[in-house]
Amino acid sequence: MxxxxxxxxxxxxxxxxxxxxEEAGYLPPGKTPDGKVLCRRCFQMRHYGVMKKASIKDRAIKSDILSQIKRCSAVLMVVDISQFEISSEALNWAVDMDKPVFVVVNKCDVLKRWMTTSQISKWVSERLHLDPNRIISISANDRRAVANLRHRIEDTFSPxxxxxxxxxxxxxxSTLLSGLSCSDVPTISTLPGTTLGIIEGTSKNGNITYIDAPGLKESNPWLSRxxxxxxxxxxxxxxxxxxxATIKPGQVIALGGLGWLRVDDCGDRGWIKVETFVPEKVTVHTTNVEKFKALCEPFRGDLMSPPCxxxxxxxxxxNYLEHSVTLHVNQDLVIPGCGWITVRSGNFLGSISLPQGVDPVVRPCLVPSEAIRKTGRSR
Ligand SMILES: Nc1nc2c(ncn2[C@@H]2O[C@H](COP(=O)(O)OP(=O)(O)OP(=O)(O)O)[C@@H](O)[C@H]2O)c(=O)[nH]1
Ligand SMILES: [Mg+2]
Ligand SMILES: [Zn+2]
Ligand SMILES: [Zn+2]
Structure with a gap:
């Protein structure tokens, strides 16, 4: 048995x-694990789109991963370009592993209207002070790009x-594991925290084994709340x-109800130009301070979503915390895990209000200004 x-x-x-x-891993009596049969949570996620959070702590995840690291020849650290600050935190953990680390910058397709994968790799290599040869920018849902990555791995490592x-x-x-091992067994979903333990897959031709681990959570301030x-x-x-948008002092720009920037001083010129970058479902709202207060009390979820x-x-x-900010042209003001506001013209002083535990980040702009974007394409 x-x-x-x-x-x-x-x-x-x-x-x-x-x-x-109700817990992860539940298998109804009478079913026998045969390498393909799935737990109830996976089954419901895949077939009915049921999103079920599962409680699993980074401590448990890390010990599960550490039990595997000895048999691995290298680490592919996957970073999400749309959540760069949160996802690149995991690199701090990988440096102690004493294995070669390659950075796979994923989800490049969400910026493809503005940037090429090589522009993304260059930006990431400057941000992380990493050798560009160790960075691979990709979209895991682009079959051809994943096949290229698979060949590159097969050329680097032995069967x-x-x-x-x-x-x-x-x-x-898990999307990468599925593409690299040509298998649809791993469960993939939009809910963070889908994978709960170690999963393995082996590529047919190269005979390389890939290990997919649960995602680390502690750097994401939104997950538990x-x-x-x-x-x-x-x-x-x-x-x-x-x-x-063109913004003047006394105006507010809100990314959903997750954070908002109030502009206080734009110097003599009296205005700035900004560009916002957010996931499709995050609404962006620009208004003046008084009108904005009326959207908050009572909360206007129709105009400021997410959150519910x-x-x-x-x-x-x-009652979010206010952080003073000074921004210059072609800098991004990032709300980690949510989106960012890029200054395209002018400089300003202001304040950004964010829930406790979410800290703003100022960085050199990721998406280049329109002028550079055009020369970038024609090169
Ligand atoms: N646009 C876009 N979405 C992607 C890409 N790769 C994965 N996704 C989506 O991102 C979400 C998460 O993918 P998963 O493969 O489950 O992510 P994971 O890292 O295994 O997540 P956990 O198991 O929760 O740690 C899913 O909705 C995928 O369809 C990509 O290259 N581009
Ligand atoms: Mg996963
Ligand atoms: Zn499962
Ligand atoms: Zn909600």
Whole structure:
């Protein structure tokens, strides 16, 4: 008889159990693990789109990963370009692993209206002070790009070697595992925290084994405080949305109800031009301070979404913390995990209001200004 407690669900990596239908890894009595049969949570996610959060702590994830690292020849650290600050935190952890680390910058398709993958690699290499040869920018849902990556890995490693896919939640590790091992067994979903344990796949030709691990969570300040619907609204599907605005002192620009910038001083010229970049479901609203207050109390979820009303109260809106900011032309003001505001003309002083635990980041702009974008294309 098969001891199901020692087997993992091939979709999410959770150990199977027969006790609790609401918990991860549940296998109804009578089903036998055969390498393809999935736990109930995976089945419901894949066939009915049910989004079920599962409680799993980074400590447990890290010890699961550490038990595998010895047999791996290298780490592919997957970074999500749409959530760069949150996802690149995982690199701090990989440096202690004493294995070669390659950075796979994923979801480049969401910026393809504005940037090429080589422009993205260059920006990431400057931000992380990393050798560009160690950076691969890709879209895991682009079959040809994944096949190229697979060939590159097969040229670098010998048959029988193992490569670990590592990163924070939702960066696309399982999507990559699926593409690299040509298998549709791993469960992929928009809900951060889909994979719960180690999953393996082997490429047919190259005989390289890939290990997919659960995504690390602690660098994402939204995960524990928002419902699945609001969390998935932060995941871009096809493309980021962008819009341009001219802002004057006394005006506010809000990214949903997740954070808002108030502009106080633009110097003599009296205005700035900005461009916002957010996932498709995040609304962007520009108005003056008084009108903005009226949107917050009572909360106008129709104009400031996400969050939903219940997440708004768990984030303690509208009483967010104010951070003073000074921004110059071609800098991004990032709300990590949500989106960013790029200054295209002028400089300003202002303040950004964010829930406690979410800190703003100022960085050199990711998407180049329109003038450079055009020369970039014609080169
Ligand atoms: N636009 C875009 N979406 C992608 C890409 N790669 C993955 N996704 C989507 O990102 C979401 C998360 O993908 P997963 O592969 O489940 O991510 P993961 O890193 O395994 O996530 P966890 O298991 O939660 O740690 C899914 O909705 C994927 O369809 C990509 O290259 N471009
Ligand atoms: Mg996964
Ligand atoms: Zn499962
Ligand atoms: Zn919500």
């Amino acid at each position: 098969v001891d199901i407690l020692k087997k993992r669900c091939p979709g999410c990596g959770a150990y199977f159990q027969e006790e609790n239908p 029988g070697e193992t490569v670990l896919l590592l990163g924070t939640t939702n960066v696309g590790k 928002m419902c699945p619907k609001c969390l998935t609204a932060l995941i871009p599907h096809r493309s980021f949305s962008s819009c341009s 009303e219940s997440c708004w109260s768990s984030l303690q809106g509208p």
